[in-house]
Amino acid sequence: DPSLPRFRLADVRKHGAASAQPWVTYEDKVYDITEWVGAHPGGDVILRAAGGSIEPYWNIFSIHKAPHVREILDQYLIGYIDAADLLRREHEAIEDPFVADPERDARLVTHTSRPRNAEPPTDELTRAFHTPSSLFYVRNHMWVPVVGEGAEGDEHAVTVELPDGETRRYTLGELKARFPTHRITAALQCSGNRRSDMTRQATKTNGLQWGVGAISNAEWEGVRLADVLADAGLRVADAQAATAVAKPPPPPDDDDDDDAPPPPASSLHVQFSGLEAYGASIPLETALDPRGDVLLAFGMNGAPLPRDHGFPLRAIVPGHVAARSVKWLSKIAVADEESSSQWQRRDYKGFGPNEGASPDWDRAKAIQEMPVTSAITGVWVGRGADKAEPPATPPPPPAEASSPTGTNGRADAEPVTLEGYAYAGGGRAIARVDVSLDGGKSWDQAALVDDCAGGKCPGNRAWAWTRWRYSGQLPPAEAITTNTETDTNAGGKKACTTLVVKATDDAYNAQPETHASVYNVRGNLATAWHRVRLCRLS
Ligand code: MTE
Ligand code: MO
Incomplete structure (x- = not known):
């Protein structure tokens, strides 16, 4: 005009x-x-x-x-x-929105730096049960909001809004003073974890091409969201409606049938907003589950949250896709619909392999509880590989499935030690980890590391990851001749085999065999058997 x-x-x-x-x-x-x-x-x-x-x-x-x-x-x-x-x-240049982002550990493997997205190096991923905070994977959609440092964090306020529009404001200092503190050990996992596997083994996916490290495990400290909602005045009727899932409807001739029926459990949601405009929601039922351990967390591994992980306050929704654990939490609203954010409605959903490049976002359900998955994070080959402790210098990360590992020595009947993690959402424990050294033809079982023995893992359900370890003998070269290839660089022959891991949770959920069978264009929930190609000179 x-x-x-x-x-x-x-x-x-x-x-x-x-x-x-x-x-x-x-x-x-x-x-x-x-x-x-x-x-x-x-x-x-x-x-x-x-x-x-x-x-x-x-x-x-x-x-x-x-x-x-x-x-x-x-x-x-x-x-x-x-x-x-x-x-x-x-x-004309804009003020760099990332200028105040924190310094990061140089060991992190960076996928994008603005915003920062990074995962721990594979060979360090399961070294400790509690991922050191400096190595915990980072998934930021935007810049890291600046909130006053140290004790100033206690002045940060979160607004709680109830379905009737009433609001109540709490500073972090008040939350700490007025509500009991809870600690849980919980893994956080991005729905994009292992996406690069799906890309390699199926076809193109859109999103950050994470290796096996978009998952980490930490101890979180905070107050219970349910306690805060009750204090803010959430009506008991809402709470009952949200928890009475299995309750049959009242008989039709019930006396009080002119009362409005309580809303169904699935119709109320807790919407979280972060300071930098990220937002996501969980069903109210999840928030009020007395064993669900949903926290407003201010502590991580015994220290205040680091800035990258939500300082001074974040939601922790254990057992659920980490996208719901909103960082830099500024608002909590109980409402009759899911968060309207793109991250709730146009991201973090799964699709059938038939749905192709333009799936029906409205029809698909938002990912909440996570399925079972596992990965190999370390491989040691040769004499000494079965020692209790892995060697000081581990081999290259196995995520690059074609990278040769332990190329010294003869190819037959060599000892091999594998380690990794297994994790199931919903607080389901890992029941079993199956390992194959021959591409899935024969199987054995890994030893599960007893990191939670003696109540070392606070929390009502199994929210942590399970580390596992396996020592065995690689199949002799003759057994793997079908996999033998010519290594042009070495001028010799390489004997290759595929190491495989898959986990089963205590509801007997298991991982799909192939990525193709769970392919979706967003590469979400890439939970197929994890395969690592291992080649040795023969
Ligand atoms: N919260 C805010 N405010 N902003 C974000 O970008 N990313 C989400 C979630 N919460 C995000 C957020 C996603 S997708 C993931 S996987 C986790 O935070 C990552 O948490 P971490 O960086 O502490 O590992
Ligand atoms: Mo994520």
Whole structure:
């Protein structure tokens, strides 16, 4: 519309985040986003762009690069950038939203640095039962919000909103003072863990190509979400409706049948919002499960939460996909629908292998409890491999299935030691870990490491991962001739075999054999048998 006014960038800058009428630019257009701020799914994080261009943010959060988002923005068009400024603005830089991100441990394997996504190196992943906080995998969708350091964290407040719209605000200091503290040991796992396996063994998946390390295990300390909701005044009727799943409906001629029936259990949700606009939800039923151990956590491995992991306050929903354990928690709302965030509705779902590149997001259920999975994190070959302790210098990470390991020595009847983790969601314990050294033709069982012996793992259910260890003999070379390949580099022959692990939980859930059978375009829940190709010179 050429009749619309032209604005100088100096004018646009006056409409920054503090202004009553925030503006943004996109390409050569100027928009007044005052009306949009309240309706923006990511909350007022959009104000970061106010007074300047929204483009750099959309480059980071590429979900916006969709026609329907442009249509929303176009409703707010008020004019164009003055030609005198159009060229100059190409060089305009935004304040780097990641500038205040914390320093990270150099050993972490980084997939993206802005935002930061990183996993522990495979050979360190299961070295300790409690993953050191500095090595715990990091999954950030945006920058790390800045909250006052140390004790200032206690001034951080979280708002609790009930279905009737009532709100109650708690500072972290109040939460610590007023509610009993609970500790649990729980693994967190991203639904994208092992996605690169699915990509390799099935076909292309969209998302971060995690190895086996988008999972870590820690001790968490916090207050129970259920206690806080009760204190905030959540009505008992809501709570009953949420927990009385199996209760049969009252007989039709019941006396009080003119009372409105309580909402079904599945109809109420606890929506969590983080300071940087991330959000997700869990069913209220999950939050109120007296054995569910859902925490508002402020401690990790005996220290305050590190900034990357949600300082000063995060949700911990053990046994559930880590996407629900919202970091930098600022708001908790009990409502009659799931969080409207893209992470609840357009991400973290699973699909059938038939659904291809454009699955039906609305129809699929959000991932909550996690299925069973396992992985090999270390392989030692040769004499000494069966010693109780792994050698000081472990072989290269086995995630690269083709990387040769222990190429010294003869190929027949060599000792091999494997170690790794197994994990089942929903608090289900690991019942058994099966190992095959010949690609799944024959099986043996791994020893489960008794890390939780003597009550060392606080929590009502089995929320932690289970480390396992297995020592055996590699199949003699003759047995694996079908897998023998010519190694052109070494000029000799390589005897190769495929090491396999699969776990079974105490409900007898087991891992699928192939990724193809659970393929989905997002590469979520890549829980097929974990296979590591092992080659030796013969
Ligand atoms: N919470 C906020 N506020 N922002 C995020 O980006 N990422 C989620 C979840 N909570 C996220 C968040 C996802 S997808 C995962 S896997 C876990 O945090 C990762 O937690 P970690 O970084 O402590 O390992
Ligand atoms: Mo995740």
